[in-house]
Amino acid sequence: MPPGGSLTLTNLQLIDGSDTGPREHLALVIEDGVIADVVAAASVRPTSRTFDLGGAYVMPGLVNMHNHFSLSLPGPGGDAVSALGPHELALYMADAARRTLLAGVTTVRCVAEKAGADFALRRAIDAGWTAGPRIRTAGRALCCTGGHGHETEDTIECDGADEFARGVRGQIALGADLVKLMISGGIAGEHEQITTAQLTPDETAAAISTAHAWGRKVTAHAGPAEVIAQAVELGLDCVEHGYELTPEVARLMAEHSCALVPTLVVTSAQAFFDDLGVPPWMQARSLGAAERHRASYRYALDAGVEVLLGSDMPPYWDFEGTTAVVRELEHMEAGGLAPAKVVRAATAGPARWLGDESVYGMLRPGLAADLIAMPDDPTAGIGALRGLDLVMSGGVVVRDDLGRTRA
Numbered sequence: 001m002p003p004g005g006s007l008t009l010t011n012l013q014l015i016d017g018s019d020t021g022p023r024e025h026l027a028l029v030i031e032d033g034v035i036a037d038v039v040a041a042a043s044v045r046p047t048s049r050t051f052d053l054g055g056a057y058v059m060p061g062l063v064n065m066h067n068h069f070s071l072s073l074p075g076p077g078g079d080a081v082s083a084l085g086p087h088e089l090a091l092y093m094a095d096a097a098r099r100t101l102l103a104g105v106t107t108v109r110c111v112a113e114k115a116g117a118d119f120a121l122r123r124a125i126d127a128g129w130t131a132g133p134r135i136r137t138a139g140r141a142l143c144c145t146g147g148h149g150h151e152t153e154d155t156i157e158c159d160g161a162d163e164f165a166r167g168v169r170g171q172i173a174l175g176a177d178l179v180k181l182m183i184s185g186g187i188a189g190e191h192e193q194i195t196t197a198q199l200t201p202d203e204t205a206a207a208i209s210t211a212h213a214w215g216r217k218v219t220a221h222a223g224p225a226e227v228i229a230q231a232v233e234l235g236l237d238c239v240e241h242g243y244e245l246t247p248e249v250a251r252l253m254a255e256h257s258c259a260l261v262p263t264l265v266v267t268s269a270q271a272f273f274d275d276l277g278v279p280p281w282m283q284a285r286s287l288g289a290a291e292r293h294r295a296s297y298r299y300a301l302d303a304g305v306e307v308l309l310g311s312d313m314p315p316y317w318d319f320e321g322t323t324a325v326v327r328e329l330e331h332m333e334a335g336g337l338a339p340a341k342v343v344r345a346a347t348a349g350p351a352r353w354l355g356d357e358s359v360y361g362m363l364r365p366g367l368a369a370d371l372i373a374m375p376d377d378p379t380a381g382i383g384a385l386r387g388l389d390l391v392m393s394g395g396v397v398v399r400d401d402l403g404r405t406r407a
Contacts, residue, residue, distance in 0.1 A: 004033010004369065005395030007049040007405070010041045012373070015059040017348040017362035019340045021379050022057055030369040033395035037365055051405045057377050057384065059343055060363050061106025061370035061393065063350035064133075064325055065261045066240055066310025069093040069100075069121065070114040072152055073188055077276030082152055089114060093121050097132030099316035103323045104385070106370035106393045107134040107360060109310075109350070111180045111219060111240065112141035112154040119175050131398060134370075136178065136354050139171035141221070142207060143182035147198045148189050148221055155182065161206035164199075168210040177354070179211040181220040184227045186241065187266065187286040190279075194223035194243050194289060201230060208235045217353070219261070225249040232258050238353065240310065241266070243289055245296035250303035259353055260300045261310035264331035265324060267293045272313055272324070297335045307337065308353060309346040322386045333382045340379040369395040 010027035027044045029037040044050060070093055072078035084092055093113070100108060110118050122135040141155045142164060149155040158167045168179050183199045185192030192198075199207075211218045212235060219238035222228045225246045228239055232252050238259045245253075245260075253260065267290035273283050300307060309332070315325035322330075333342050351361025360368040371392045376384035389401035397405045 004030075005392075005397070006031045007051060007395065008044055008047070009051055009053055009058070009405075010044045012041070012053045012056055012058045013377070014038065014363060015057060015343060015377075015379055016364060017060040017344060019344040019348075021340065022377055028058070028363065028369070028371075030395045033369055035363060035365050035367055035369050038363070053373060053390075053404055056373040056375060056390070058363065058371050058373045059378060060347040060361055061133075061372055061391065062104050062315075062325060062346050063107040063109070063309065063354075063361065064100070064105045064311055064315050065109045065111075065308045065350050065353070066263050066312045067100070067108035067110050067315065068112060068154070068312070069096040069110065070117065070154060071314065072114075072154075073273075073276055074190065074279050074282055075273075075277035077278075086115065086117070089117050090120060093117055094124065094130045094132065096314060096316075097121060097125065097130065097135075100314070101131055101133050101393060102391060102399050103316040103325060104372040104388050104391050105133050105315050105325060106391070107136065107350070107356075108315075109178070109354065110135060110137035112149060113137065113139065114153040116140070116174060122175075133393070134360070136356075137176060138178045138180035138219070139174055139176040141180035141182055142167040142171075144198050144203070146191070148182040148184070148186050148192060158203070161202045164203045164207040165210040168207050168216075169214070172211075172214050172216060176216065178216050179207065179218045180240075181207055181218060181231075183220045183231055184223045186221060186223060187289065188282055190281060194285070197224070197227045201234070204231050204236075205234045228253070232256050238308075241293075242296050242300065243267075243293050245299045247299045247303065250296075250299040250305055253300070254304045257306075259306040259308055260297075261308050262293070262297045262300070262332070262335075263310050263312040263328070264293060264297060264335060265319075265328040266312045268331065269313060269319070272317060272319055294335055297332075301336050306349060306353075307332065307345050308350050326383075326385045326388075329382045329385060339382045342382045343378055
């Protein structure tokens, strides 16, 4: 990453990401992009690099675990993205990364991007050539011939155990931090259903065992309970969407420490679909799945499954009076997760799943100064993030709506 900033933020109320409430009258001392200390605000001697946040609530930057910088759904909007040449695609994704960071997302987990452009974007952000969140990526997802997402360059079609093992190794060779599988149909495939099983047990087992042998976790796009249960028994680490869980399969996930990224917003996103010109068949399938999707999420909570933030929609998208990532958090709270636990599901929880808990995800000494601020308390109601007005990444302020950190 580029060099981090050094400054002190004082007069703040700290939410450190541990699913507890705020601590008042504190200051964060930041050195070279890392939190050096958390001290009482009264003990801080003002300097030209001390900035008073006026009692704002400060929490870790968001970690979006279901991110697509190159998303192209069916319809004219998605077709335009798919038609981009490699140079245009790189610029398009860089702009999406910048907007994502400004929306308060300081780390993303990309779970299917086009043509390897995510690896180049990660290098560019790390080098400081362009602004964006920290990237952890699966590269291109692996699907069967004709499987979910096969129409675009963000997947690779494989058939048979050997091809899936080869596909895993190929993405790891390019620099993948994890592996993404498409093990069932979904809402965006015209010639499939959410319930369509798409990988054989041997194919799933080969992909998971190969990834694990190389020290990579595996997540899977998955809808029906039976397909999810089979993959969990084979060692799956995370489920994307989980549209049709049952209480029994949710308990199985909890027993195997398999997380869920529910992406609740995608079955309640008609305005977004209208923006992109998504065809009626997809809108009907998506919106028609909403009630069952919400019940599935409730089963996961009741079973003690770890749930993690993932918007699927571009996190910065202007949607229902806020951003898509905030609407996802609001859906998670409305579905039964307490606000303080929603905060953890958006910060420390994802960092732990990614193996990065010693790098970011909480506001504690030794961890990255990735943070957001707002006037109201998100542990009292996650809708407080609608008022987000400051974003810091690695100790560098990238957004400050009120000008409090201008020297």
